[in-house]
Amino acid sequence: MKLTVNKDFLNESIQHVAKAISSRTTLPILSGIKLDASFSGLTLTASDTDISIQSFIPMEQEGKEIIRLTQKGSVVLPAKFFMEMIRKLPSDHIEIEVSQQFQTVIRAGSSEIQMVGLDPEEYPLLPEIEEDKTVTVASDLLKTMIRQTAFAVSATEATPVLTGVQWILNNDTLKLIGCDRHRLAQRHTPMEADENAQFSNVVISGRTLNELSKILPDGNTLVDMVVSDNQVLFRMERILFYSRILEGTYPDTSKLIPKSFQTQMVVRTRELMDAIDRAYLLSREERSNIVRMAMIDHETIEVSSSSTELGKVTETLVVSGLEGELLKISFNSKYMLDALKVVDSDKVRIGFTGSMSPIIIQPEDGTPILQLILPYRTTN
Amino acid sequence: MKLTVNKDFLNESIQHVAKAISSRTTLPILSGIKLDASFSGLTLTASDTDISIQSFIPMEQEGKEIIRLTQKGSVVLPAKFFMEMIRKLPSDHIEIEVSQQFQTVIRAGSSEIQMVGLDPEEYPLLPEIEEDKTVTVASDLLKTMIRQTAFAVSATEATPVLTGVQWILNNDTLKLIGCDRHRLAQRHTPMEADENAQFSNVVISGRTLNELSKILPDGNTLVDMVVSDNQVLFRMERILFYSRILEGTYPDTSKLIPKSFQTQMVVRTRELMDAIDRAYLLSREERSNIVRMAMIDHETIEVSSSSTELGKVTETLVVSGLEGELLKISFNSKYMLDALKVVDSDKVRIGFTGSMSPIIIQPEDGTPILQLILPYRTTN
Helix, strand or coil: CEEEEEHHHHHHHHHHHHCCCCCCCCCHHHHEEEEEEECCEEEEEEECCCEEEEEEEECEECCEECEEEEECEEEEEEHHHHHHHHHHCCCCEEEEEECHHHEEEEEECCEEEEEECECHHHCCCCCCCCCCEEEEEEHHHHHHHHHHHHHHCCCCCCCHHHHEEEEEECCCEEEEEEECCCEEEEEEEECCCCHHHCEEEEEEEHHHHHHHHHHCCCCCCEEEEEECCCEEEEECCCEEEEEECCCCCCCCCHHHCCCCCCEEEEEEHHHHHHHHHHHHHHHHHCCCCEEEEEECCCCEEEEEEEECCCEEEEEEEECEEEEECCCEEEEEHHHHHHHHHCCCCCEEEEEECCCCCCEEEEECCCCCEEEEECCECCCC | CEEEEEHHHHHHHHHHHHCCCCCCCCCHHHHEEEEEEECCEEEEEEECCCEEEEEEEECEECCEECEEEEECEEEEEEHHHHHHHHHHCCCCEEEEEECHHHEEEEEECCEEEEEECECHHHCCCCCCCCCCEEEEEEHHHHHHHHHHHHHHCCCCCCCHHHHEEEEEECCCEEEEEEECCCEEEEEEEECCCCHHHCEEEEEEEHHHHHHHHHHCCCCCCEEEEEECCCEEEEECCCEEEEEECCCCCCCCCHHHCCCCCCEEEEEEHHHHHHHHHHHHHHHHHCCCCEEEEEECCCCEEEEEEEECCCEEEEEEEECEEEEECCCEEEEEHHHHHHHHHCCCCCEEEEEECCCCCCEEEEECCCCCEEEEECCECCCC
16 A cells, blocks of 8 residues: 545544544554555544444545555554644655555655554454435534433443433434433434334434534535444445444333423523522532522522532522412532523523422423423422 | 622632632631722732732722722632632622621622631731842743743652742842753843842742743733742732742752753754654653654754654754764653743754763753753663
8 A cells, every 4th residue: 555645634534533443442453543545545444343433535626636546455553643643744745655564654744654554454344234224414403413412311331221312213203312310301303204214212322422423514414324223324425434223222201201381481591501500509519419499479580509518599580471380499400501501592491390390491492302300309 | 898899800819819729728718718808909818828829909990990898897708619609690790798707698680699708817817028139020021931941840849949940130130940850941031139139049839930920910011029038929010929938959050051062953943843742652652752863964863763562753854053973862852842842932052962961952042041951861
């Protein structure tokens, strides 16, 4: 293998695939990035077996030469060293030459780097995915839906399936659900799909989705999501992102969501966030994060927290459209802040069905987002 | 004590004094910030006994009211909670009222915070400093001199006096020296001082000087440095910064610096930094940070590093004015990068007196900076 490649393209490609490199891999070859040079371009591959990412650099773009290929071939190079070195090289053009025993020489300007390469034949094959269930989503929307749900997944591995986001595609909707034992985040979007393409138990690790989000392009470029039995592939213009589907059956969360409310109100999102944030400063010192909300009358609520050592925070807020019984309720302020942060609406509607029942937060602008938080059981 | 104060002024003052708050204080009252309200303004004080900082907020500035005082008095408030809360309060005007038992109520907009205050009488007194030795330096220059020397102090406390920067004022020069057992950084500036004001064994902790740097204003505002037996005070417009002087006698470092060189050369600072930085990437993996420099001829040098596992980096650089014997020398790349980073000159002159003797780096623009690095003894 011998070629010269544009530094910026190579750098960008490395950044993309590097997201699949794990620092604690059991298979030494997976601490490397595989390079395959052919007459169509250069393909980079990285994998930690859960995630595999492939990025492609074409020979030219818009008539501008990106790669000059002298000899095709493959090699696996140590990811961390390769990545940092390419970023710091002084020239726009980088020459990569692989010789005997995968010894690789990289030349750029007045720098020459010899790297000990590994045999690409030892690199595991990527999963093969049959194209039976494909759904196409705009990149922007996909990013937003992930941001609105992935934060709520369980951080502990006690129930592995809860560390993932459930993806459901039925005949008119794509729905994402993330939840742990204390909260739930749900977002859906209209999506036409024929009967064969539908799926319901596709659960993808929240951590994986956050990595995917960093790679998804901005704007409304279309991204294909291809689902097979135990793998899912997100296909972008020059990037393939493979992820394992988590095993286990995702719980039926629809029963958790109340159908009607005892009390409802509308509040300005920013004001409520700031008030809870100040109350959180104190509750954090108590290591509980508990904040109380009390409805004073049909126009006013009070958000408060207290600590015997430090003092007390009391916030008064004006609300609108408060209907139903005046309640007092306690909740984890961190969970409430997380939920309010992703709602992306100036005002939110909050629904209650009693001080021991789930709190439901929905944007007032009608976007199909639903955030659920279980209240904290307090004696006062 | 009862007053209303402008949020931005209070916030800035808290940020300044908070640099003296230590998270592991033995004296509980030192985890607080002391507030003293008088008819001249509000004074904030924080201390960890090594450093004490006082910041003053005037009643008004340029005819604009900053403080409205209802009743003078003092209180000590928990630093972390007070600092974070003030930053997050919603209004421009903050009311602070201290009542019985130093119970304090802070009001801003629709927020009310009760804080458990402490008795200001229990707060330690600040050191008293006699005004016998005062030197006045522009803030910008002081910041630069600290940046060029403080990084080189010893990080370990084995020889406490080496964790500090030595300040020497003789009749025409102010000189700062930082060193550990492997390197030395020295910067001086012309400064007239009469006989009584001179000093030589003033050693201030590098960590303290880095905190001072963050507070020093930009621009050439003048800062007074007042030196007493065991304390030094940096006096800015509205800030007093007290520091303990480290005990012990600073070693005579002048003997370390060679008077003449066997070999000298001039090299572009940025090019050398980039080349060493790439060689460092590899040497770091070997946990040694060792980089080799070899003079090939009177115009060319080679910077290289190698690792049996990863490979080899070779960088070729063009130098000018290379005089004397062609040398091979090895050094700690991290130390060389630190030294080159603070030289602030497009070109540096590097002097050698053999491959086992100190390397001297000086800016080619004539600024009185001297960086010394001991070479690494290698067999090849």
